[in-house]
Amino acid sequence: MSSVSSTAAGNVSSTLAPDGCLEIVIGNPAEANLLTFAMTSTFLAAISDLPEGTKFVLIRGNGADFCAGRTSPMPDPSTKPTARTIRERVADPVLDFYEALRSVPVPVIAAVSGRAFGVGCALAGLADIVIADETAKFVVPELERDIPPLLVMTGLADRIGRAALARLVLSREAFSATAAEKLGLVSETCAADELDARIAFYRQKLSANSAVTLSAVKAFLNLSPEMSFAARRAYAADSIATAVSARFGQSA
Structure with a gap:
């Protein structure tokens, strides 16, 4: 399918196709599509200023994984950062990102394969339609480092029920696509070789x-x-x- 317009920066590309799909690809496969600050900024710009003609957005990862989280934004402990510094550097940027994604004015589809960890889990859950194949794994691991996962929880709090959210973050378990569907995090599951066909199904429906x-x-x-x-x-x-x-x- 030929594109109308395409941009790429910071290993995140966005392409508007003739069917009105703005496809955003996270392109850092060597590091399981971890989001760097530059990548997040590019992603944020893409969803904050949709090209004219955008009917819906498709988010997917390049390679085997969707998104395994983000590179650590934590400041050097030796600098004795203040609470304000940590908020400005760690919390506000990702919360701004989640808010922008939630506020995209057209439907958002996430196609999930492999790892969707931390930010990646929230990124998937903030989509309106989440298609996960049999390789998908959803994990919120912050408590393993004794960090309250309140940023991810903010993104997902109105997407899944209280009990499901508590289990997701407190257990730190890896949830399969099927288990994540039972939690309400995933819309539908499919075999790995069926993912493209399910994406095509939604593209055909929404483009009409x-x-x-x-x-x-x-x-x-x-x-x-x-x-x-x-x-x-x-x-x-x-x-x-x-x-x-x-x-x-x-x-x-």
Whole structure:
């Protein structure tokens, strides 16, 4: 499939295809696609300023793994960093990244093979559709280093239930694709040789819709958990009227 536009920097590439898919590839396979600060910045830029014509986003890793986490941002202990320094260097950048990913205005698909550890686990879980093949392993390992995994938990808190989140972070176990699906972290599982076909299935389905319609669905998915029924009702009525009228070239 030929691309409309493509950019690459910091081992993260983004390509907008004619079907409206913005494909973001994490390209650090020699290190299991660990995200460096530069890679995270490139990724953040790609999802914060979507190219015109983007209908949906696909995230995948290059090689055997999805993303095995990020390179350590911790300052040298000998510098005796303050709490503010640690927040600015360690917490805020990844939380900004999670917020931007959660706020992408169109559906996001994550295709997961191999390791999805720490940041990689949150990155997958923040997608709207998570397709994991039989090689996928989901782990939140921070407690092994006596670090509270509150950043990952912030990303996943409204994606999976409380009991599932507690088990994921407190057990530190490696969850298979099937086990992660039971937790609610994964949408569907498949054999390794079926992953591309499942991605193609969603691409075909979503490319048939307008960006306006897909954006309305995404906005509802993000907002509805925080709304009362009355607020959902009002939002749904207004949003569907706007989306459908746009098909006829009419203003609200």
